[in-house]
Amino acid sequence: MEDFPIDLADFRNRFSTEEACIDYLISLRWPDGIVCPMCGSSQIRRTTRGLFECKDCLRQTSVTAGTLFHNTRKPLRLWFEAMWHITNQKYGANALGLQRALGLGSYHTAWKWLHKFRRAMVRPGRDNLSGVVEIEETYIGGKSSGKRGRGAENKCLVAVAVEDKSQISPTGKGIGRIRLKLIPDASADSLNVFVQEHIEQGSNIRTDGWTGYQTIPTLGYKHTVVGSKELNIAHLTISLLKRWLLGTYQGAVSSVHLAYYLDEFTFRFNRRTSQSRGKLFYRLVQQSLLSDPVPGRKITGANADIQAATGNAWELHDIPF
Numbered sequence: 001m002e003d004f005p006i007d008l009a010d011f012r013n014r015f016s017t018e019e020a021c022i023d024y025l026i027s028l029r030w031p032d033g034i035v036c037p038m039c040g041s042s043q044i045r046r047t048t049r050g051l052f053e054c055k056d057c058l059r060q061t062s063v064t065a066g067t068l069f070h071n072t073r074k075p076l077r078l079w080f081e082a083m084w085h086i087t088n089q090k091y092g093a094n095a096l097g098l099q100r101a102l103g104l105g106s107y108h109t110a111w112k113w114l115h116k117f118r119r120a121m122v123r124p125g126r127d128n129l130s131g132v133v134e135i136e137e138t139y140i141g142g143k144s145s146g147k148r149g150r151g152a153e154n155k156c157l158v159a160v161a162v163e164d165k166s167q168i169s170p171t172g173k174g175i176g177r178i179r180l181k182l183i184p185d186a187s188a189d190s191l192n193v194f195v196q197e198h199i200e201q202g203s204n205i206r207t208d209g210w211t212g213y214q215t216i217p218t219l220g221y222k223h224t225v226v227g228s229k230e231l232n233i234a235h236l237t238i239s240l241l242k243r244w245l246l247g248t249y250q251g252a253v254s255s256v257h258l259a260y261y262l263d264e265f266t267f268r269f270n271r272r273t274s275q276s277r278g279k280l281f282y283r284l285v286q287q288s289l290l291s292d293p294v295p296g297r298k299i300t301g302a303n304a305d306i307q308a309a310t311g312n313a314w315e316l317h318d319i320p321f
């Protein structure tokens with residue numbers, strides 16, 4: 001059962017102590033009870049601050065060990081507040097906003113935390129897209145326009161896959177889930193890898209006539225070729241992505257980090273119709289527990305993103321989904 005706070009008052013009420021945060025993490029990480037990671041015993045004794053000791057092999061473990069919260073010296077309450085803040089910003093949280101919301105002394109801490117959470121936003125082993133799926137590529141960044149298939153200086157090429165639900169849903173909500181990925185070039189090799197990693201075999205893939213897509217039918221997919229102007233939902237998704245990067249981060253996203261921003265956009269986009277922000281919070285906690293530790297030293301390049309400190313978060317409800 002998915003158990004999450006319904007609003008801010010509920011959130012504050014539920015997670016006012018470290019103990020409450022630890023209990024919540026325990027219920028999400030070990031829904032069937034705690035098992036010793038060393039010997040598999042379920043004879044576990046709880047000590048302090050989320051620590052557990054196996055009665056059989058005496059190994060100690062904690063609910064945060066091996067997760068995104070691994071070895072943190074900050075209170076879990078603060079981490080929870082960060083996750084609540086992040087999931088309640090409809091269009092994305094930037095580091096300065098997070099720093100202010102949490103009263104953190106350091107901008108850099110807020111920036112690092114956001115990057116850690118971005119790494120948890122794509123669920124390992126998630127389902128592939130299926131049905132009718134539109135694919136297109138787009139360049140992000142740089143000033144001049146890139147030439148297709150060749151790559152362009154200072155630009156990143158992003159492959160975009162979007163489920164077309166217009167046949168299923170007559171209410172006009174034609175866009176299903178999306179997947180975004182940085183790809184090295186628009187060759188058939190690169191595009192085929194993207195297709196196979198993200199789309200269920202047997203799906204009907206709609207693209208334009210670019211040569212890089214011509215071998216799709218050999219991979220076990222149906223392939224429909226349309227004119228480039230007919231890729232409506234892919235182009236809408238791309239323009240939303242670009243506006244989001246511009247609005248939330250004022251375009252100041254370095255290429256080093258773009259992959260993680262793509263993950264954040266995907267996380268938010270695929271849950272855009274969710275009625276409850278609490279459910280997004282729940283997902284982020286859950287996926288943070290599944291995420292490997294991200295040592296702070298591995299997240300570098302803050303200066304490239306530092307101008308993205310402020311931004312006018314742009315509102316998705318302007319967009320006719």
Ligand SMILES: [Zn+2]
Pocket residue numbers: 036037038039040041054055056057058059
């Ligand atoms: Zn044990």
